[in-house]
Every structure is written in C-alpha cells, then in structure tokens.
Amino acid sequence: MKCCIVSPYPPDKCGIALYTFKLANALSKLVNIIVIANKENEMNAETSLSSKVKILRCWRRNTFSYPFKIFKAILKEKPDIIHIQHEFLAYGVRKYSAIFPILLFLINLLFKPIVITMHSVVPLEELNEEFFSKHGVGKKFTLLKKFAMIFTVKLIGLFSRTIIVHNALMKNYLIHEYGIKKLKVIVIPHGIDSISIKNVAIENRYSNNNLILFFGFIAPGKGIEILIKAFSKLVNILPKTKLLILGSYHPRLFKENPSYIGSIEKKIKEAKLEDKILFENKFVNDENLQSCIQVADVIVFPYTDKSVIGASGALASCIIFGKPIIATKIPRFNAELKNGVNAILVNPNDKEELHKALLKLLLNEDLRKKLCLNLKTLANNRSWQDIAIKTIKVYEVILSY
Numbered sequence: 594m595k596c597c598i599v600s601p602y603p604p605d606k607c608g609i610a611l612y613t614f615k616l617a618n619a620l621s622k623l624v625n626i627i628v629i630a631n632k633e634n635e636m637n638a639e640t641s642l643s644s645k646v647k648i649l650r651c652w653r654r655n656t657f658s659y660p661f662k663i664f665k666a667i668l669k670e671k672p673d674i675i676h677i678q679h680e681f682l683a684y685g686v687r688k689y690s691a692i693f694p695i696l697l698f699l700i701n702l703l704f705k706p707i708v709i710t711m712h713s714v715v716p717l718e719e720l721n722e723e724f725f726s727k728h729g730v731g732k733k734f735t736l737l738k739k740f741a742m743i744f745t746v747k748l749i750g751l752f753s754r755t756i757i758v759h760n761a762l763m764k765n766y767l768i769h770e771y772g773i774k775k776l777k778v779i780v781i782p783h784g785i786d787s788i789s790i791k792n793v794a795i796e797n798r799y800s801n802n803n804l805i806l807f808f809g810f811i812a813p814g815k816g817i818e819i820l821i822k823a824f825s826k827l828v829n830i831l832p833k834t835k836l837l838i839l840g841s842y843h844p845r846l847f848k849e850n851p852s853y854i855g856s857i858e859k860k861i862k863e864a865k866l867e868d869k870i871l872f873e874n875k876f877v878n879d880e881n882l883q884s885c886i887q888v889a890d891v892i893v894f895p896y897t898d899k900s901v902i903g904a905s906g907a908l909a910s911c912i913i914f915g916k917p918i919i920a921t922k923i924p925r926f927n928a929e930l931k932n933g934v935n936a937i938l939v940n941p942n943d944k945e946e947l948h949k950a951l952l953k954l955l956l957n958e959d960l961r962k963k964l965c966l967n968l969k970t971l972a973n974n975r976s977w978q979d980i981a982i983k984t985i986k987v988y989e990v991i992l993s994y
Contacts, residue, residue, distance in 0.1 A: 595625040600678035602630035608906045609683045619981035621645035655685040660696035680712040701752045706991045710757040714766045719900040746771045754991045759904035760928040783904040784977040806889035808839035809907040814898030823947040825864045838872040897941040899923035913972045915965035935967035
C-alpha cells in the first residue's frame with residue numbers, strides 16, 4: 594500500500610507538523626509513506642524521519658500556488674490512498690486558507706480515495722465577528738467568512754471517503770451541525786508519546802522548589818496572562834515556587850498578530866517576577882520537554898479560547914508521565930479530563946480559581962497521587978504505533994470497496 598500524506602511538516606514548528614511527523618514515522622513501519630510537505634528556509638537534522646519515509650517538499654504556506662504544487666506531486670507519486678491533514682490555518686492565513694477547497698477539487702480529479710483528518714471543528718454559533726477577529730482574520734465580511742468555513746467542511750464531507758477526528762465531541766458537531774454522514778466520521782484519538790528518557794538530572798534552579806510548568810506554543814487564548822496573575826498571588830504563600838513557561842511564540846503570530854510577541858516578557862516584568870518565572874521563548878525538542886515534565890510538580894493548561902473543538906497535543910505529550918494537571922473547562926480538555934478524577938478543571942479567565950487549584954494541589958500530596966494514577970489510564974492503546982494501526986485499518990476498509 595502506498596499513501597501520500599499532505600501536511601505541514603518539520604522543521605515547520607506547528608502542531609499539525611509535529612503530529613504528522615510522529616504519525617508518519619509510525620505508519621512507515623507498516624506501509625509505504627510519502628509526505629507531501631511544505632518547504633522551509635532552514636532544515637533541522639533532528640526532525641528527519643527514518644529512511645522509510647519519503648518527504649517531498651514542494652509547496653509553501655501562504656502562497657496561492659500550494660494547491661497546484663501539491664496536486665502535481667501526488668499525480669507524480671500515483672498513491673493508492675491520499676491522507677490530508679486539515680486545520681483551517683495550516684496551509685496559510687486569511688486568503689490563503691480560503692483556497693483550500695481548490696486543493697480538494699484538484700485531488701478529487703485523481704479518482705483516488707481521500708482520508709482527511711480534521712484537527713479542529715468550530716461550532717456554528719462560534720462563527721461570529723469576535724471569532725474571526727480573535728483568530729487574526731479581521732472583523733469585516735463575517736458572513737462571507739462563515740460561509741467559506743462551512744463550505745470547506747461540506748466539501749471535506751463530500752470529497753473524503755472518511756473523516757478522522759480525535760474525540761466524540763468533534764464527531765457529534767460534524768454530524769449534527771455540519772450534516773456530515775455518521776458512518777463517514779471515525780474517531781481516532783491523538784497519539785501519546787512514549788518516554789524516551791530514563792534519568793533526569795534536576796537543574797539547580799529547580800531544586801528545593803515547587804515547579805509549575807506550562808508548555809506549548811505561546812499565543813493568545815492560552816491563558817498565560819491569567820496564569821501569571823494566579824502565580825503572583827501564590828508565591829506570597831509558597832515563596833519556594835517557580836513557574837516555567839516552556840515554548841516559543843507561535844510562528845503564525847508574525848503574520849496574524851505581531852503585537853502579541855513580547856507581551857509575556859512584559860507581563861512578567863510588570864509583575865516583578867523575573868526571579869520566579871522562567872520564560873526563554875524558544876522551541877523545545879522532545880527530550881528537553883520530557884526532562885522538564887519529569888521534574889515538574891504541577892502542569893497547567895489555563896487556556897481561555899473555547900471556540901475551537903479539538904485535541905490538545907500538549908496534553909497528549911504529558912499523559913504518560915502521570916503528572917498532576919490543572920486545565921480549564923473548555924472542549925479541548927473536557928473530552929478527556931474529569932474534574933477531581935484525573936485532573937483539576939477550573940473556569941477559564943478565573944485567576945482566583947486557578948490560584949486556589951494550584952495551592953490545593955501543591956499542598957495535598959494524596960490528591961496529586963490520585964490524579965496521577967487515573968491520568969495514566971488515558972495512555973492505554975494510544976501509543977503512536979497503536980494510532981498507526983487504527984489508521985491503517987481505515988485505509989484497508991476504504992481500499993476494499
């Protein structure tokens with residue numbers, strides 16, 4: 594079986610690229626994989642896959658030519674099946690994302706079965722002026738933008754043999770709000786990383802301290818500002834506590850919202866917490882990330898944006914470690930986390946509730962142990978090899994028609 598995966602790809606530092614990197618690596622052990630990837634100006638040897646994966650870098654984000662470049666590459670490869678990774682801004686912002694339907698039309702001309710993984714689903718009621726402004730596409734022409742997004746989802750439903758989503762909530766919205774046929778939508782959860790390091794030396798700057806960890810791309814809607822406010826109150830009670838903000842500003846911000854870049858450093862300075870909060874604004878590889886997760890006492894995902902339903906790649910990265918987690922009550926986390934069972938869930942934008950949750954966890958070792966044990970059960974049957982096997986089964990069913 595020969596499969597072309599269409600997706601952004603490392604060294605592009607976005608969630609979809611990292612997801613595809615891990616999925617393609619696992620799939621390559623079972624089938625012939627070709628990734629139709631985007632070009633980047635610089636390459637990183639650490640992101641190269643095994644020799645079993647062929648990577649064709651033929652298109653660029655934020656260009657009008659990407660549908661045609663991708664189509665040409667697939668035409669040359671003659672795959673048995675085509676697997677597209679979709680997220681509304683994955684192929685470009687604003688006008689460039691709006692031409693994604695052209696890619697669907699072109700690939701459909703090949704008469705090859707198409708699988709599309711939708712990494713995000715937006716409820717219809719969220720498609721308003723505030724949503725488009727918040728996601729960097731402006732306030733004007735709201736109805737036109739809403740129509741374009743609905744039209745894109747409808748085409749995904751029309752041209753794909755199967756749509757893969759990461760949880761049942763995403764599936765329900767596609768069926769009941771977008772009218773996608775129930776049998777066409779398959780749930781395959783986000784893969785869980787395995788532990789790749791065994792021994793971690795705790796750095797001096799973290800020893801003898803409670804360590805709170807936030808990690809992931811830095812962007813509006815992640816609630817980092819709320820976390821800083823909650824933390825500033827916490828250190829008055831538990832002075833031997835530090836906050837590590839691990840990650841870099843999302844690459845899309847340079848086009849969508851450049852004024853946000855530098856805002857976190859400013860908030861830390863305004864709060865006079867430079868000696869308590871560490872933020873270096875750099876992309877962290879898996880080994881360094883896992884090192885920090887292992888030494889963290891509490892992991893926090895204080896996201897405030899509830900408009901997009903999807904799976905959290907950041908959450909998936911730390912489940913196997915069974916660390917105590919605080920997250921907000923938004924669809925991205927509600928689908929997997931249960932308050933008081935495997936995590937503490939708080940209301941978004943509530944610094945007081947977040948402060949109390951942090952204090953409660955840091956002072957209650959028994960609660961931390963309970964949450965950790967229950968959280969680890971989410972990792973069952975969700976290794977990247979498990980996800981690859983589930984994906985291959987989808988391919989095989991389609992090709993058996």
